[in-house]
Amino acid sequence: MSILRFAHPEYLYALGFVPVVILVYALMHFQQKKAFKKLGDTNLLKQLSPEVSNGKPILKLILWCVAFILITIGLANPQIGTKLEEVKREGVDVIIALDISNSMRAEDIRPNRLEKAKQAIARFIDRLENDRIGIIVFAGRAYVQLPITSDFNAAKLFLGSIDPDLIPTQGTAIGAAIDLAVQSFVGQENKYKTLVIITDGENHEDDALESARNAVKEGIIIHTIGMGSPEGAPIPISSRGAQSDFLKDAEGSVVVTKLDQAMLEQLASEGKGIFVRASNGNDALETIMNSISKMEKRTIGSKQFSEYEDRFQYFLAAGLFLLLLEFMISNRKSKWIQNVKLLMSGK
Numbered sequence: 001m002s003i004l005r006f007a008h009p010e011y012l013y014a015l016g017f018v019p020v021v022i023l024v025y026a027l028m029h030f031q032q033k034k035a036f037k038k039l040g041d042t043n044l045l046k047q048l049s050p051e052v053s054n055g056k057p058i059l060k061l062i063l064w065c066v067a068f069i070l071i072t073i074g075l076a077n078p079q080i081g082t083k084l085e086e087v088k089r090e091g092v093d094v095i096i097a098l099d100i101s102n103s104m105r106a107e108d109i110r111p112n113r114l115e116k117a118k119q120a121i122a123r124f125i126d127r128l129e130n131d132r133i134g135i136i137v138f139a140g141r142a143y144v145q146l147p148i149t150s151d152f153n154a155a156k157l158f159l160g161s162i163d164p165d166l167i168p169t170q171g172t173a174i175g176a177a178i179d180l181a182v183q184s185f186v187g188q189e190n191k192y193k194t195l196v197i198i199t200d201g202e203n204h205e206d207d208a209l210e211s212a213r214n215a216v217k218e219g220i221i222i223h224t225i226g227m228g229s230p231e232g233a234p235i236p237i238s239s240r241g242a243q244s245d246f247l248k249d250a251e252g253s254v255v256v257t258k259l260d261q262a263m264l265e266q267l268a269s270e271g272k273g274i275f276v277r278a279s280n281g282n283d284a285l286e287t288i289m290n291s292i293s294k295m296e297k298r299t300i301g302s303k304q305f306s307e308y309e310d311r312f313q314y315f316l317a318a319g320l321f322l323l324l325l326e327f328m329i330s331n332r333k334s335k336w337i338q339n340v341k342l343l344m345s346g347k
Contacts, residue, residue: 190219222271
């Protein structure tokens with residue numbers, strides 16, 4: 001088993017130059033044909049310049065393009081993995097359960113509760129090293145947005161796609177999110193697992209505290225982050241990308257969503273974790289990260305290639321050879337081809 005990688009993949013962007021060259025050549029060839037037609041009869045012009053080849057310029061272009069591609073790949077330095085060994089690392093599994101209900105659109109935290117949370121999670125991911133992360137989103141229901149992974153680039157990609165419209169069922173099913181997290185953790189050990197719940201905690205529709213107690217039995221530590229203010233804020237309604245109004249109740253009054261701090265503090269207490277309230281001045285995950293860094297970590301083994309052999313020399317050699325060949329080919333017809341045509345015409 002082997003694996004291919006490029007030591008300098010940024011050079012591969014230069015390959016986009018090849019279709020540009022081909023396009024420019026085609027345009028120049030088209031303009032040249034138009035110019036010849038204006039000068040007179042095309043067949044007569046060919047007879048007046050019998051040594052000019054129509055096929056060799058195209059052949060030279062093909063050789064140049066292939067040579068350019070090979071040299072570019074050579075500069076990117078393709079490498080073949082030759083030695084596979086097991087790499088040991090220590091870390092914990094972290095699942096972030098993010099509330100994406102409509103109340104998270106409130107702007108008592110700028111730019112709004114949800115966007116502030118997403119920005120904090122992105123910074124949190126940047127600080128992870130040997131840990132693994134998963135993402136659960138919830139409103140009236142809970143869904144796995146990203147299974148537990150060590151691919152942090154994928155985590156940030158999935159994070160960017162999170163939007164309240166992902167879950168049409170409104171509500172704040174914190175208990176369902178906790179239950180789903182329990183099912184999503186990998187491994188049977190009753191430790192090394194952390195669940196971070198980010199929510200305003202308002203209008204929770206199930207027994208989140210009971211779910212937290214069950215999670216603790218599985219060795220899961222639960223931290224909570226409160227998004228919003230106790231005073232609350234209205235929920236903006238957008239139309240075609242612009243705010244059009246605020247959410248109103250059946251009586252026509254503007255709905256004000258408030259942080260349920262007491263419930264989130266109790267939930268963190270039941271989960272053997274800590275509660276932190278987010279604000280415009282802090283993202284709260286910094287405090288949670290410090291707590292996670294103090295946790296006992298498990299050893300995780302993974303197979304990785306540790307040695308690679310360079311293969312750039314083969315591509316550079318082939319590319320330089322084709323460039324030399326292209327240089328040696330003239331745009332005129334070969335004499336032996338002309339002699340054959342003369343013999344054929346003599347017959």
